[in-house]
Amino acid sequence: MIFELNEEQLAVQEAARDFAQRELKPGVIERDRDMIYPSDQVKQMGELGFLGMMVSPEYGGGGMDSLSYVLAMEEISKIDNSCSVIMSVNNSLVCWGIETFGTEEQKNKYLPKLASGEWIGSFCLSEPEAGSDATSQRTTAIDKGDHYLLNGTKNWITNGSSSKLHLVVAQTNAELGHRGINVFIVEADWDGVAIGAKEDKLGIRSSDTHTIMYTDVKVPKENRIGEDGFGFKFAMKTLTGGRIGIAAQALGIAGGAYELALAYSKEREAFGKPISKHQAIAFKLADMATDIEAAKLMVYRAAWLKDQHMDYTAASAMAKLFASEAAMKHTVEAVQIHGGYGFVKEYHVERLMRDAKITQIYEGTSEVQRIVISRNILKGQLYLPIWKGSVESFS
Numbered sequence: 513m514i515f516e517l518n519e520e521q522l523a524v525q526e527a528a529r530d531f532a533q534r535e536l537k538p539g540v541i542e543r544d545r546d547m548i549y550p551s552d553q554v555k556q557m558g559e560l561g562f563l564g565m566m567v568s569p570e571y572g573g574g575g576m577d578s579l580s581y582v583l584a585m586e587e588i589s590k591i592d593n594s595c596s597v598i599m600s601v602n603n604s605l606v607c608w609g610i611e612t613f614g615t616e617e618q619k620n621k622y623l624p625k626l627a628s629g630e631w632i633g634s635f636c637l638s639e640p641e642a643g644s645d646a647t648s649q650r651t652t653a654i655d656k657g658d659h660y661l662l663n664g665t666k667n668w669i670t671n672g673s674s675s676k677l678h679l680v681v682a683q684t685n686a687e688l689g690h691r692g693i694n695v696f697i698v699e700a701d702w703d704g705v706a707i708g709a710k711e712d713k714l715g716i717r718s719s720d721t722h723t724i725m726y727t728d729v730k731v732p733k734e735n736r737i738g739e740d741g742f743g744f745k746f747a748m749k750t751l752t753g754g755r756i757g758i759a760a761q762a763l764g765i766a767g768g769a770y771e772l773a774l775a776y777s778k779e780r781e782a783f784g785k786p787i788s789k790h791q792a793i794a795f796k797l798a799d800m801a802t803d804i805e806a807a808k809l810m811v812y813r814a815a816w817l818k819d820q821h822m823d824y825t826a827a828s829a830m831a832k833l834f835a836s837e838a839a840m841k842h843t844v845e846a847v848q849i850h851g852g853y854g855f856v857k858e859y860h861v862e863r864l865m866r867d868a869k870i871t872q873i874y875e876g877t878s879e880v881q882r883i884v885i886s887r888n889i890l891k892g893q894l895y896l897p898i899w900k901g902s903v904e905s906f907s
């Protein structure tokens with residue numbers, strides 16, 4: 513086991529940290545408060561290569577590994593989670609989905625725009641009545657010969673108004689259930705696409721989350737991704753990687769809150785000494801640091817498994833489950849360590865606490881992650897070779 517990052521990964525980590533401190537931190541409180549979409553910051557992320565990190569250079573991307581992407585997500589998420597969710601959806605759902613399963617024509621047409629940030633993408637799976645139960649799609653795409661006719665409503669769509677490309681999941685043959693689902697590349701300015709109002713959210717408030725309505729949208733046949741009926745598997749496979757990105761976001765949130773709490777506790781004095789010297793606070797810091805280290809190992813390993821082309825389904829679900837629960841728990845503790853200061857916006861921790869909540873919900877709730885993990889355990893598909901033989905050794 514080697515626990516060291518290579519030079520390229522260290523350089524990416526430093527570049528992301530520097531960018532977050534220099535460009536994202538100023539104004540992050542105001543953007544969050546007033547729900548201002550971070551247009552300038554997203555443009556800069558495109559210029560710096562953060563929006564198509566894993567896309568091959570052939571299609572205009574950075575050609576980096578998943579671990580580099582995770583490191584960048586983590587650093588950016590310490591500061592601005594509206595920016596990191598925009599980045600996550602574009603990289604690991606939209607670009608990865610098109611590059612892995614798209615045709616050469618689709619890749620050539622769309623990836624250079626998405627990887628450079630000229631276009632932003634969105635992933636349109638959730639519906640008013642199909643959230644965790646993702647097979648219950650009501651959006652339909654009817655085969656009309658040379659095109660599909662798309663009708664339906666998608667909600668909670670990240671990048672809803674800023675995206676120029678939507679990956680839309682729709683039922684093409686209801687009799688076939690999830691095997692009658694397809695996914696389509698839809699351009700936002702096509703006739704029949706309408707964007708609802710921006711959601712007023714608890715956290716990640718400057719990212720643009722919208723409902724999107726599709727009415728008789730003509731989707732050319734060549735914009736379907738994969739074989740007929742591949743759409744649900746496309747969504748599941750893509751989300752499996754997406755969950756590593758959200759796990760990295762949660763890790764960044766926990767890490768950001770911990771760094772703030774640690775610094776504050778060394779400065780703030782009570783009862784004649786820094787509060788970090790009181791056991792009540794020191795033990796909180798110890799628990800935070802321990803969970804963050806554990807989350808880090810899980811998130812980095814999930815990314816590593818993906819880079820090795822090994823099965824990462826359970827690993828990504830475990831990483832997201834653990835990191836998001838840790839982020840929620842420890843951001844609450846970071847606010848507590850800050851006392852009254854933690855309750856006001858100026859000190860950043862209350863924002864991280866609000867942002868943490870969504871990591872337990874989107875790209876599969878904590879409950880969905882437990883479904884994925886338990887099904888993999890029962891199928892014997894855990895990837896941990898060190899567990900092999902442990903039952904036999906007691907028999």
Ligand code: CAA
Nearest residue numbers: 637638643644645646647670745748749752874875876880
């Ligand atoms: N890889 C490949 N195939 C998979 C798979 C995976 N990881 N998971 C499931 N499948 C396949 C199954 O093999 C099965 O195929 P067959 O019948 O041909 O064998 C098919 O998909 C259906 O699988 P299940 O029977 O397991 O389906 P289910 O109805 O029991 O649901 C679920 C499983 C895990 C709960 C799934 O519905 C799920 O993940 N729900 C959550 C959806 C979600 O994460 N939504 C997030 C929205 S996007 C978002 O949040 C982005 C954003 O904006 C930030």
